[in-house]
Amino acid sequence: MHFDLFTLGVIGAAIGIAISMSFTLLGLVLRGLPALRIWAIAFWVLTAAAFAQGLNEDGSMLSTIVGGGMIALANALMLMGIAIHLRYPLRWRWPMAVVGLFLANQISVYLSPPSQTVSALMFGAYSVVWDLWMIWVLLWRSPRDMRNTCGFTALIFAIDAVFYLLRSVVVLFPERFASTALDDLLTTWNYLFGILSSFLLSTGFTLMLAERLTLDLRRLAHTDGLTGLLNRGALIEAGLRLVDACRARGQACCVLMFDLDNFKAINDGWGHAAGDAVLNHFVEVIRDTGLAQGALFARYGGEEFVLVLPAIDPAHAGAMAERMCAAVAARPALFHGRPINITTSVGGAAAVDANFEQLVSAADVALYRAKRQGRNQVAWNPGGAVASVVP
Numbered sequence: 353m354h355f356d357l358f359t360l361g362v363i364g365a366a367i368g369i370a371i372s373m374s375f376t377l378l379g380l381v382l383r384g385l386p387a388l389r390i391w392a393i394a395f396w397v398l399t400a401a402a403f404a405q406g407l408n409e410d411g412s413m414l415s416t417i418v419g420g421g422m423i424a425l426a427n428a429l430m431l432m433g434i435a436i437h438l439r440y441p442l443r444w445r446w447p448m449a450v451v452g453l454f455l456a457n458q459i460s461v462y463l464s465p466p467s468q469t470v471s472a473l474m475f476g477a478y479s480v481v482w483d484l485w486m487i488w489v490l491l492w493r494s495p496r497d498m499r500n501t502c503g504f505t506a507l508i509f510a511i512d513a514v515f516y517l518l519r520s521v522v523v524l525f526p527e528r529f530a531s532t533a534l535d536d537l538l539t540t541w542n543y544l545f546g547i548l549s550s551f552l553l554s555t556g557f558t559l560m561l562a563e564r565l566t567l568d569l570r571r572l573a574h575t576d577g578l579t580g581l582l583n584r585g586a587l588i589e590a591g592l593r594l595v596d597a598c599r600a601r602g603q604a605c606c607v608l609m610f611d612l613d614n615f616k617a618i619n620d621g622w623g624h625a626a627g628d629a630v631l632n633h634f635v636e637v638i639r640d641t642g643l644a645q646g647a648l649f650a651r652y653g654g655e656e657f658v659l660v661l662p663a664i665d666p667a668h669a670g671a672m673a674e675r676m677c678a679a680v681a682a683r684p685a686l687f688h689g690r691p692i693n694i695t696t697s698v699g700g701a702a703a704v705d706a707n708f709e710q711l712v713s714a715a716d717v718a719l720y721r722a723k724r725q726g727r728n729q730v731a732w733n734p735g736g737a738v739a740s741v742v743p
């Protein structure tokens with residue numbers, strides 16, 4: 353099968369326009385994804401560059417400066433899209449500086465054209481620099497939970513880099529490689545490879561977007577919107593696993609249930625916004641007391657919070673609960689610069705041989721006792737003995 357350059361150019365243009373259109377339309381539907389908009393622009397610029405270079409290949413100003421410059425710009429946009437998507441703080445000035453350097457280089461190439469070998473080597477080296485930069489951000493600056501799709505996209509850039517490296521080798525050693533199978537393959541595949549890699553890149557970016565949206569949705573489903581803590585559903589899911597794992601190792605687990613005292617009065621007296629501020633303040637105070645690694649801290653309901661402390665000595669858990677209760681009472685919340693005094697009641701349960709649900713319901717019973725006994729205190733179930741086994 354043999355395609356002439358014109359046919360390949362038409363196929364390339366059609367695919368370039370199709371990819372750019374689909375990214376633009378996707379951007380109209382999925383709002384709030386800046387990377388998607390940047391990638392859409394990058395694909396349009398890349399398509400326009402292919403047009404500029406396809407119109408005249410033999411070193412014209414349109415091909416060398418405009419076409420070359422647009423390819424550089426498309427690379428910079430892709431890189432910035434990746435960085436923004438991964439929330440890696442890369443400044444625009446760095447990729448743009450490389451674009452500027454390349455443009456200056458292309459102007460000098462246009463004014464005094466070097467040999468074809470030098471020109472091919474320069475372009476190859478430049479492409480490899482972009483590829484390596486993107487691979488580095490994708491593999492070393494991506495969050496762990498996005499590594500799969502980033503790995504796929506990095507693989508496409510790696511294949512692109514290998515392609516340009518092989519071409520450079522062929523150009524550097526013409527006496528060894530000219531008219532060999534490798535030379536034929538690289539020449540025949542030059543255009544097809546460009547088309548294929550654009551298509552695969554668009555697939556890689558789409559997969560990255562899909563993964564980000566899925567992760568964000570999952571995170572939202574597990575997070576309390578006000579405090580950013582785990583919500584009740586997520587606590588139950590993680591708590592069941594955590595307590596079962598502790599139990600299997602024969603270690604004690606502790607559940608502390610907090611309920612802010614007279615919170616309705618704060619809402620009624622200060623307003624709902626102040627109530628929200630108090631809830632966030634409470635979370636901050638508990639965190640500041642130093643949560644152990646592996647602890648689960650969640651918002652259980654309105655002004656109820658649960659802390660699960662795995663593999664903890666019950667006496668230590670008891671001391672922690674007292675410290676937290678005292679810290680909340682000692683640190684008023686500030687609302688518009690005015691202090692709001694708060695206290696919390698705490699119900700605790702610790703056991704080696706109870707499951708999560710049993711610990712939570714025992715802590716709940718203890719919490720009600722703490723409320724009945726006058727609030728601003730810690731109560732344990734049963735009967736105040738921290739180390740007792742919950743039925």
Ligand SMILES: Nc1nc2c(ncn2[C@@H]2O[C@H](COP(=O)(O)OP(=O)(O)OP(=O)(O)O)[C@@H](O)[C@H]2O)c(=O)[nH]1
Pocket residue numbers: 578611612613614615616617619623624625626627628631653654655723727
């Ligand atoms: N500001 C704010 N208030 C909330 C939120 N969720 C629940 N509440 C309020 O929390 C209050 C809980 O009141 P109650 O259950 O009577 O408890 P309480 O006033 O703390 O009394 P005790 O628990 O007996 O000390 C209600 O007024 C709810 O409207 C929230 O997200 N923000």
